[in-house]
Amino acid sequence: MPQLGSGGGDDLGATDEMLAFKDEGEQEEKIPENAFTERDLADLKSSLVNESEGSGSPAAAAAAAAAADPEAIRRVQDPHRVYQEKLPDHMDDGMKHQDPGMYKGSAYSGYPFLMLSDPYLPNGSMSPLDVSKQRRAVAAAALLPAAQPGPDPPPPFSLQSNKVPVVQPSHGVHPLTPLIPYSNDHFSHGSHSPHLPADISQKQAVHRPSQTSDIPGFYPLPPAGVSQITPSMGWFTHPLMLGSGMHTTGIPHPAIVPHSGKQEMEHYDRNMKPQPEPKREKEAKKPTIKKPLNAFMLYMKEMRAKVIAECTLKESAAINQILGRRWHALSREEQAKYYELARKERQLHMQLYPGWSARDNYGKKKRRTREKQQDSNSAKKSTPSSGRDSGKEPLCSSTQVDH
DNA sequence: ACGCCTTTGAAGAGC
DNA sequence: GCTCTTCAAAGGCGT
Numbered sequence: 001m002p003q004l005g006s007g008g009g010d011d012l013g014a015t016d017e018m019l020a021f022k023d024e025g026e027q028e029e030k031i032p033e034n035a036f037t038e039r040d041l042a043d044l045k046s047s048l049v050n051e052s053e054g055s056g057s058p059a060a061a062a063a064a065a066a067a068a069d070p071e072a073i074r075r076v077q078d079p080h081r082v083y084q085e086k087l088p089d090h091m092d093d094g095m096k097h098q099d100p101g102m103y104k105g106s107a108y109s110g111y112p113f114l115m116l117s118d119p120y121l122p123n124g125s126m127s128p129l130d131v132s133k134q135r136r137a138v139a140a141a142a143l144l145p146a147a148q149p150g151p152d153p154p155p156p157f158s159l160q161s162n163k164v165p166v167v168q169p170s171h172g173v174h175p176l177t178p179l180i181p182y183s184n185d186h187f188s189h190g191s192h193s194p195h196l197p198a199d200i201s202q203k204q205a206v207h208r209p210s211q212t213s214d215i216p217g218f219y220p221l222p223p224a225g226v227s228q229i230t231p232s233m234g235w236f237t238h239p240l241m242l243g244s245g246m247h248t249t250g251i252p253h254p255a256i257v258p259h260s261g262k263q264e265m266e267h268y269d270r271n272m273k274p275q276p277e278p279k280r281e282k283e284a285k286k287p288t289i290k291k292p293l294n295a296f297m298l299y300m301k302e303m304r305a306k307v308i309a310e311c312t313l314k315e316s317a318a319i320n321q322i323l324g325r326r327w328h329a330l331s332r333e334e335q336a337k338y339y340e341l342a343r344k345e346r347q348l349h350m351q352l353y354p355g356w357s358a359r360d361n362y363g364k365k366k367r368r369t370r371e372k373q374q375d376s377n378s379a380k381k382s383t384p385s386s387g388r389d390s391g392k393e394p395l396c397s398s399t400q401v402d403h
Numbered sequence: 404a405c406g407c408c409t410t411t412g413a414a415g416a417g418c
Numbered sequence: 419g420c421t422c423t424t425c426a427a428a429g430g431c432g433t
Binding site: 291292293300304318364 | 424425426427428
Binding site: 291292295296297300315316317318320321322323324325327339342346357358359362 | 410
């Protein structure tokens with residue numbers, strides 16, 4: 001159990017983030033009772049470490065959540081409840097505090113986004129790279145509606161998009177869970193790609209092999225928590241997956257992808273057929289176990305489609321900028337939700353691949369040139385506001401973030 | 404075909 | 419302990 005004992009160790013990021021939020025002065029609108037203090041978060045997270053914790057009542061949690069956040073009522077009436085019911089017991093402890101945020105629907109249906117006027121680019125001469133950046137920023141900004149102060153109606157997105165993979169439905173809704181990368185894309189392939197527009201998903205669905213629809217839940221977390229997951233348990237072990245995303249234990253895991261990466265994975269995803277690949281070639285390709293997604297990645301995965309729809313953007317770089325701003329605009333509870341999911345991700349990942357190290361994947365991506373690295377570093381130093389905390393990227397939403 | 408862009412967070416390496 | 423680097427997702431874009 002490599003990191004299970006680390007307690008808050010791997011949560012530091014979350015804690016740090018929370019601290020950052022304090023500084024951003026976004027607490028005005030914080031709910032007094034349900035406010036997620038850092039200690040709460042720490043408690044919550046440490047509670048996750050105890051995988052074998054007692055049970056809580058999801059319904060009660062939802063009720064409490066609804067009391068604290070009326071809007072949560074709408075959320076908890078949702079399929080998410082199903083997930084809550086299936087949550088590992090240890091989750092309940094933390095969930096009691098944050099159910100409204102956890103596994104609920106759109107996390108920010110009502111929070112104010114503030115569109116900041118200017119792209120992050122400073123004045124001065126621009127390198128081609130800068131021009132490219134500006135072009136992206138402008139492209140994103142150009143598609144944004146004029147900022148309208150005041151509360152905005154929540155975007156008309158279906159909250160169902162947050163269905164949880166643990167109870168992975170076969171229809172094409174995007175679940176939000178720590179298990180997304182392991183369950184959705186790679187297990188319920190064909191049913192839906194979480195970030196793809198519906199039409200694309202449907203296209204994929206055409207190729208969905210019949211047997212996948214029989215898979216109940218690709219992440220059948222036992223009530224007692226992931227620690228009890230065993231290779232033989234509920235995992236979908238399809239012979240066709242052998243050799244592609246199959247863990248050495250026999251557990252199919254989407255985090256495992258062929259060396260060649262995306263393309264090949266898509267191949268498997270969409271067709272789920274053994275490719276007429278030469279054996280030798282197969283053997284030569286060692287599967288790559290991907291890193292577990294962090295909180296922001298999970299958030300992106302969930303929200304990408306929404307941003308794409310809202311902003312009619314497709315370029316990931318621009319979308320990610322928006323998502324970055326939205327991420328910062330999230331309340332602590334809402335962020336905590338994703339930190340929580342990410343934590344579960346890591347724990348599960350750890351259990352599935354005890355010996356795996358992030359270092360294993362080093363060098364599998366082409367490194368950026370040293371020059372660019374230095375370039376960006378110096379740029380960040382010289383213009384700190386252009387970095388992660390620039391606060392100038394548009395949120396695309398008609399609301400704004402005040403920084 | 405392949406890498407870059409862009410975001411945040413986690414983790415490893417090096418000092 | 420701190421800083422730096424790399425990777426995780428995503429899809430348009432440039433070479």
